Amino acid sequence: MADASPKTVLVTGAGGRTGQIVYKKLKERTDQFIVRGLVRTPESKEKIGGADDVFVADVRDAASIVPAVQGIDALIILTSAVPKMKPGFDPTKGGRPEFYFEDGLYPEQVDWIGQKNQIDAAKAAGVKHIILVGSMGGTNPNHPLNSLGNGNILVWKRKAEQYLADSGVPYTIIRAGGLQDKDGGQRELLVGKDDELLQTETRTIPRADVAEACIQALQIEAAKFKAFDLASKPENLGTPTKDFGALFAQTSARF
Numbered sequence: 311m312a313d314a315s316p317k318t319v320l321v322t323g324a325g326g327r328t329g330q331i332v333y334k335k336l337k338e339r340t341d342q343f344i345v346r347g348l349v350r351t352p353e354s355k356e357k358i359g360g361a362d363d364v365f366v367a368d369v370r371d372a373a374s375i376v377p378a379v380q381g382i383d384a385l386i387i388l389t390s391a392v393p394k395m396k397p398g399f400d401p402t403k404g405g406r407p408e409f410y411f412e413d414g415l416y417p418e419q420v421d422w423i424g425q426k427n428q429i430d431a432a433k434a435a436g437v438k439h440i441i442l443v444g445s446m447g448g449t450n451p452n453h454p455l456n457s458l459g460n461g462n463i464l465v466w467k468r469k470a471e472q473y474l475a476d477s478g479v480p481y482t483i484i485r486a487g488g489l490q491d492k493d494g495g496q497r498e499l500l501v502g503k504d505d506e507l508l509q510t511e512t513r514t515i516p517r518a519d520v521a522e523a524c525i526q527a528l529q530i531e532a533a534k535f536k537a538f539d540l541a542s543k544p545e546n547l548g549t550p551t552k553d554f555g556a557l558f559a560q561t562s563a564r565f
């Protein structure tokens with residue numbers, strides 16, 4: 311059942327591609343939410359409007375997060391290490407581009423330490439719900455994404471997910487399929503577990519749908535203490551998801 315009182319919600323990675331959508335959607339629902347954002351740089355803050363509710367902090371630095379989490383009811387974690395493409399790749403010549411992580415910004419630092427720092431800070435501040443967006447693929451240590459830039463990104467993300475599940479704080483872990491920059495609300499969403507969806511044709515999802523799922527999870531008790539994979543059917547195949555309570559009720563896996 312939905313809770314009627316406005317919740318104070320912090321979105322981290324609010325300058326990122328999904329984080330921006332979550333921040334904007336929450337801002338549009340002022341009757342339900344008081345929103346804060348956390349971004350890494352002043353440039354990212356400007357990019358999302360530069361409001362006073364946007365905190366500039368680095369999640370690798372535990373102390374820098376503390377001001378942003380004071381008094382929040384819920385935290386949505388949308389930070390991630392971001393692989394960069396090595397220069398010189400020419401798609402006309404075929405082959406695959408190579409990727410790297412900048413020094414200090416490897417998944418171990420951003421996805422493990424950075425997410426652990428956020429969970430610890432939020433827990434210390436008495437947060438009542440943490441929503442973490444992770445990625446499908448984490449059940450397979452040999453997943454190709456782990457070789458990207460030698461970052462083991464899915465391994466470190468999964469370690470942070472486990473830390474959250476063990477934290478004692480009510481949580482929702484959303485392991486998204488391949489993210490697409492397409493309109494939200496147009497597709498039927500599918501929840502799964504243990505990467506089973508990766509064996510099917512439905513293993514992608516628009517960022518806008520992931521963003522909406524994060525926000526719906528804030529309001530729906532059935533989302534708590536759950537970890538699930540999330541993907542979408544192609545547009546025009548199936549019925550666009552409107553009832554997120556029913557969607558979250560389809561799964562009961564705690565991790």
Ligand SMILES: NC(=O)c1ccc[n+]([C@@H]2O[C@H](COP(=O)([O-])OP(=O)(O)OC[C@H]3O[C@@H](n4cnc5c(N)ncnc54)[C@H](OP(=O)(O)O)[C@@H]3O)[C@@H](O)[C@H]2O)c1
Nearest residue numbers: 323325326327328350368369389390444445486487488489
């Ligand atoms: N790409 C996919 O297909 C895919 C699939 C499944 C799941 N996912 C996951 O879904 C989530 C959302 O993805 P996305 O593509 O929307 O994200 P994104 O655009 O890559 O955004 C990540 C954000 O994290 C921030 N960040 C990085 N290091 C930080 C630090 N040390 N302190 C504070 N903030 C930091 C970045 O800020 P700066 O811009 O300032 O660096 C950026 O805004 C990520 O966890 C991603 O791994 C992605």
